[in-house]
Amino acid sequence: MVLEALHHIENPTYVQPELLAEFVASLFHAAGMPRDEAREAADILVDADMHGIETHGVAYNIDHHYLTGLMNGYINATPKFRITHETPSTAVFDADRGIGMVACKRAMEIAIDKAKNVGVATVVVPNSSHFAAAGYYSRMALEHDMIGLTMSSGGTRVIIPLNGRLPWMGTNPIAFAAPADKEPPFILDMATSTVAFGKLAIAEEFGVDVPQGWAQDRDGNAVTDMKHRSEVIGQPPLGETHEHGAHKGYGLGMMTDIMAGLLSGETISGLMPESARGGRFCQYFQATRIDAFRPAADFKAEMDKMLIALRNQPALDEAKSISYAGLPEHETFQERLKTGVPLPQHTVAYFKRMADELGVDFTLPG
Amino acid sequence: MVLEALHHIENPTYVQPELLAEFVASLFHAAGMPRDEAREAADILVDADMHGIETHGVAYNIDHHYLTGLMNGYINATPKFRITHETPSTAVFDADRGIGMVACKRAMEIAIDKAKNVGVATVVVPNSSHFAAAGYYSRMALEHDMIGLTMSSGGTRVIIPLNGRLPWMGTNPIAFAAPADKEPPFILDMATSTVAFGKLAIAEEFGVDVPQGWAQDRDGNAVTDMKHRSEVIGQPPLGETHEHGAHKGYGLGMMTDIMAGLLSGETISGLMPESARGGRFCQYFQATRIDAFRPAADFKAEMDKMLIALRNQPALDEAKSISYAGLPEHETFQERLKTGVPLPQHTVAYFKRMADELGVDFTLPG
Numbered sequence A, B: 001m002v003l004e005a006l007h008h009i010e011n012p013t014y015v016q017p018e019l020l021a022e023f024v025a026s027l028f029h030a031a032g033m034p035r036d037e038a039r040e041a042a043d044i045l046v047d048a049d050m051h052g053i054e055t056h057g058v059a060y061n062i063d064h065h066y067l068t069g070l071m072n073g074y075i076n077a078t079p080k081f082r083i084t085h086e087t088p089s090t091a092v093f094d095a096d097r098g099i100g101m102v103a104c105k106r107a108m109e110i111a112i113d114k115a116k117n118v119g120v121a122t123v124v125v126p127n128s129s130h131f132a133a134a135g136y137y138s139r140m141a142l143e144h145d146m147i148g149l150t151m152s153s154g155g156t157r158v159i160i161p162l163n164g165r166l167p168w169m170g171t172n173p174i175a176f177a178a179p180a181d182k183e184p185p186f187i188l189d190m191a192t193s194t195v196a197f198g199k200l201a202i203a204e205e206f207g208v209d210v211p212q213g214w215a216q217d218r219d220g221n222a223v224t225d226m227k228h229r230s231e232v233i234g235q236p237p238l239g240e241t242h243e244h245g246a247h248k249g250y251g252l253g254m255m256t257d258i259m260a261g262l263l264s265g266e267t268i269s270g271l272m273p274e275s276a277r278g279g280r281f282c283q284y285f286q287a288t289r290i291d292a293f294r295p296a297a298d299f300k301a302e303m304d305k306m307l308i309a310l311r312n313q314p315a316l317d318e319a320k321s322i323s324y325a326g327l328p329e330h331e332t333f334q335e336r337l338k339t340g341v342p343l344p345q346h347t348v349a350y351f352k353r354m355a356d357e358l359g360v361d362f363t364l365p366g
Helices: A002-007 A017-030 A035-050 A062-072 A100-118 A135-140 A198-206 A226-231 A246-262 A296-311 A327-339 A345-358 B002-007 B017-030 B035-050 B062-072 B100-118 B135-139 B198-206 B226-231 B246-262 B296-311 B327-339 B345-358
Strands: A013-015 A082-087 A090-094 A120-128 A146-154 A174-178 A186-190 A281-289 A341-343 B013-015 B082-087 B090-094 B120-128 B146-154 B174-178 B186-190 B281-289 B341-343
Touching (some): A002 A198, A017 A345, A035 A327, A035 A341, A062 A345, A100 A135, A100 A146, A146 A246, A174 B246, A198 A226, A246 A281, A341 A345, B002 B198, B013 B017, B017 B345, B035 B135, B100 B146, B135 B174
Parallel strands (some): B090 B120
Antiparallel strands (some): A013 A341, A082 A090, A120 A281, A174 A186, B082 B090, B146 B174
8 A cells, every 4th residue: 555655646747658757867968977887877767757666766765875975075976987896797886976877877788798708797886976876787687688686785774683782784786687588578676775865855755654674763663654754763674573584584685785795895785884874785786598497488478387387376356456567667668658757756856956057948838 | 492393303304415415316316317416416415414404405305306306207207408598697597397406516516617707607407307595506616716606496386476376486595605715605595485386395394383474274374284295275475564574585586587587598487387386496596706896805705704793793592602604514514524414214214215216325324
């Protein structure tokens, strides 16, 4: 219920993806990014909105994670990416403090190229920034008949360890994508908390209560009424309590810190000095060539078989269907190809303000 | 509380690991396995017991997953393993229906060897069987200054999809291990259900109630009183409900089906014919060479720094400490080096019976 409520936007302005991406790109360009990279970054944000992942689209992160960062120089608008170390199947790709989307798209391209040669390849990205939805990069592998794996570490400490009082790490998402043949692909894109932290802001804005397990105050109590969001200091990991597996959600978050952070030489959020919390992000990408194991056509046919059989399993509530990761997003995408992206009014107002401030034409409707 | 209760064994017989491994090996050998492979398999089971992972040690799986299988020929006692396909960083390693522990140890050795050459490597194992605790294989990477990742798919369908009525897949564990310098390593070994299914049997035996989210009947109701274990048809995934992230636990289980099952060409549990449910297992192993990214000494020093800082975070309940995956198991291991492995009396009785049946000397105390 609450999950559906958080997807409902009151009185939205619908914008076609091409128009929206071009407008957001013009903001990034005005903030110093080269034209083509600005558009690449904007495309990745709009892609999240098109898939219904509003927490990682143009609305909720653009100011905090991208535009303000570009304008105050925390994000380097004209980074020089470089590989600082590599082997046939690995690379360390320094993002030079550039915007996460552009650096990470390059990094996944390198992983895909290396996997073409040797079968499986991993690229880590230190010195990066927020990169929008993790699933985008894993999904890049699919058209090459590869499997994609993405992890991102860093940002504000929000996840509270079991028996901890204070948050220690970011929501450290993991995304995994595998191609099917005719069925929509399997794309798991998950924060290692119960929900993305951004859902709390949306719940506050919409005046919706959140379930226990989504937010916690400094005494370890659950906060469910988002009128009290200022008391929230963090979130329990996926699983919430020890008995319900919080050590697993927490462990997956630590795995992400290790693979994206410690392996790349980046400082993880938990070890950042107090002044730098909410600091650098870092990422991990892996591409696995399916035909290094078996013919890709056979694999994809078996994926179809699995996904169809799963959807046809007997349902507990027959009014609802059995779904899988990536399917709801695929359906939202098909729908938004027709409707465009629904933008909340406060986002439209923000865009007007920023267009004015950056001297950019406001080309959106409304 | 319940988790502690399940680790408490009433009136145990303590057995030193060497004696226990040699005895269990003699059972496997009597059931047809070559002497050295029998000992390798037994060592991996005893290793789980030494780390306090009783659900995957000598007691709870030996009959169902190993001895009975060897005796009735479902498990091949003298398999001929072979690589059926490979690239510089990948291999498909056919286990020829052999016991999972021996085949999977070989598979991880191949992944480690390949990673030495190219940086990161993946080996999948079709035609396998139950392989005990997943963490063992990931841990093999550590002494080579590598990171290990393991997934296992297959076995009895127990995990019920969101809105599903019937179970679809096995508990499909994931294990991840990364080395530290002086601190105990980080070793996450998790079923993608809330708890390992084996804990229900232990709870029944001990007469302990289990929390909601551990077991479900065919109408979707939670079963918490293990006197009614016969009504349990499966478990919800990690997260339990949609609002609490069950789609994530479920998605991780599907990732495991895809990586260990579909990639290796093995049939996943959900697609097995009714008669073959609880059928073949298959596994996925990955080794990542740390110095393909940065000097291993630097990485391990940073691991120490992270693990120490985490343990020193302010605790909610100051009587308890903040832990991390692998630390409790490390502590249990140190303790059991002194005490030996505590065996429940019914396990001792089972061993006596099997020693008799297989014509093996009963060498355990009691």
